[in-house]
Amino acid sequence: MNWRQLFEDRNRFFWVLQLTGWIGYALIQYIASLTQETRDIYVIIVALGAYAGFLLTIPLRYLYQRIWNVRPWWLAIIVLFASLCVAALWAVIDNATNWEIYQFGYRPINPFMYFNHTVAKLYIILSWSGLYFVIKYYQMLQDEKQKALTAVSMAHQSQLKMLRYQLNPHFLFNTLNAISTLILVEESKAANKMMSRLSDFLRFSLDNEPIKRITLAREIEVLMLYLDIEKVRFEERLQVRTDISDDAAKALVPSMFLQPIIENSIKYAIAKLESQGIIEIKAWVANETLHVQISDNGPEVYTPETETKSVQRQSGGVGLSNTKERLKALYGKQYYFNLSANNPTGCIVDIQIPWQVV
Template sequence: MKPNPSFRPAKDAGAQTPSLFNRLFPVNRDLAIKSIFGVWCAYFIFATSRVLYVTQANADALFVQRILMTSICITFTWLLYRLLISVRRNGMGAAIFMLTVPTMILANYIAVLDQIVFDHEAALFDFAYLLKPVDFESFDWAYVLDEAFTRYFILASWGALYLALSHSKDVQRMMVHSRQLERVNRASELRALRYQLNPHFVFNALNSVSSLIIDRQNEQAEKLVDDLADYMRAVLTGGAQDMITVEQEIAQQVRYLEIERMRFPQRLHYFVDIEPAANDWSIPALIIQPLIENAVKFGVSGADQPLNIIISVRIEGDRLRISVANDGRVEIPPAEPSERTAGTGTGLTNIQSRLRALYGQNASLLLANSKDGMAIATIVLPDPSLIFEDI
């Protein structure tokens, strides 16, 4: 197939020609425009206000000449801006150099042009003198030197201000970017820690189903599978929620305990005691799931005696205390994962990691043994407003 010579590929729809301002001010456009025009407009207003206390002949023509000179100063300041951004990647030393010799040259040019513009008593809007040859011998060089110093001071001050503000803006931009990355990383960490619980729970629940099948309790096994499906549906439906209310969390855990009661109907007993005011407190989803799993696993499975599990939620001052107590003794898992026995410590480490990611040092997990022979795990949470966030 021969190519069509009249065919021209369409331009990329996403490619756009930069606007004039974007080409003139490619870096920190808003800052550069506002600072350049702001400095010289303030200078123009100050210079013009002298007419209020100094009588000037031909004031209208001087006003127009002053506008022309201000425009020239803005143009030369733009040139300095382009010099500064051209060396922005070379460090502060290069930028400081640009504020010395090159800026002095620009200031001297402005002073010479100032002498040319104001050394003529022209009529209003008469700029014909600008086209005539310049007579440098008639210059008042003392005036030129004085103007050069004044303009250099303004240019250098503007350059230092621009560098300081642009550096501050760059730092703020990097901080915002850093916060965004930190927020994304923390959200990913929280979700990874949270969903680490689901396979753990499924594994235990499927063990329960397997035990019922081995014992030929098919009806109970079928009901357990149905209840498990309902539970997992409830958990996964709220999967997008990192925080849920105490009432929702306890309802999920009660559903889990009802599933386990089918396996141990005579041995597993649980009690729930929630302070009414705590029902609407926001807590991390599935935060107490590992505590209840451990209570069932090491309580019911590890002994032939009945097991009592007590879940209590209380508000103490500005703190929420969630306690899971069960018959038995708690053993603190070793710090090193290699020293742990199979199945111990993972759930507790998971809880601690989630609390640290969400609350920093404002939340804690406490393990203790009571005098009446019960192991107690307590999660202490601060007010939801103290959840660790970017400042």
């Protein structure tokens, strides 16, 4: 095991620091005692004191983990109170240890000395708590830094994949062929409209920063440019329905994260239907979470036995896996992505990400 693996395993790293720290505390105590005239048995006293501190601070770790997200002033009060309780208990244990080992001629310390002993222990416990929070915050900052670097890398990869699709010869051929057909039948107004939307869509795709976040309303607006282009191919066979709440429309989302999902629906659902295909886009906010749901009525028939077959498009769709990787890079564990069977036919993509606004 190398040092990098040690730092990545948070639980192992804690125990290494815990053990090393209290051994160091015992050594410092013993070295400080060498300047005074003490009995040889004082080594045992120091070792038992360090061992008591080692054991008593372990529950603090689990307490601090549970209260990590409380308000700062509540956190400070709980930490101070818990540290005081641990310090007082540690002082009692030290006193009892001294009494048992120095039985002859030893008397329990008086209340004033006990108070001073408790205060000294409190400084040590507060120092332990401070180191715990400093290391924890440092680990969080490192996680955020790594997450940001990963997000940048994944976003650039995602942009390349999107550009590879958006400039796909088949896509451009189908779109330009549809425009050409409109011109031949003297539908110049419709042809001009389609050319304008194609231009706007490609301009947004090429000019937009890959890691930039935009409002969901803007995301839907650009998505409609893409769908309007596809409607030329499928005509009445493609119907799009949207239901976006006001709060959801204000939410910040990764740029063009829905386009690969819509592409997937068109490829595996709409293109395989002889009847009308329907794509529904819904978005709402609940419990500070943005919920986005995209569903289609593809040809797969829903049954409990065949549900796994109906989601096979997930493994074959580069866009879906790409979207999941982008969400993971941007939000870590604070996202949800699921592809399931729709009822009676088709598929549903459910996405949940933190609700963030400008």
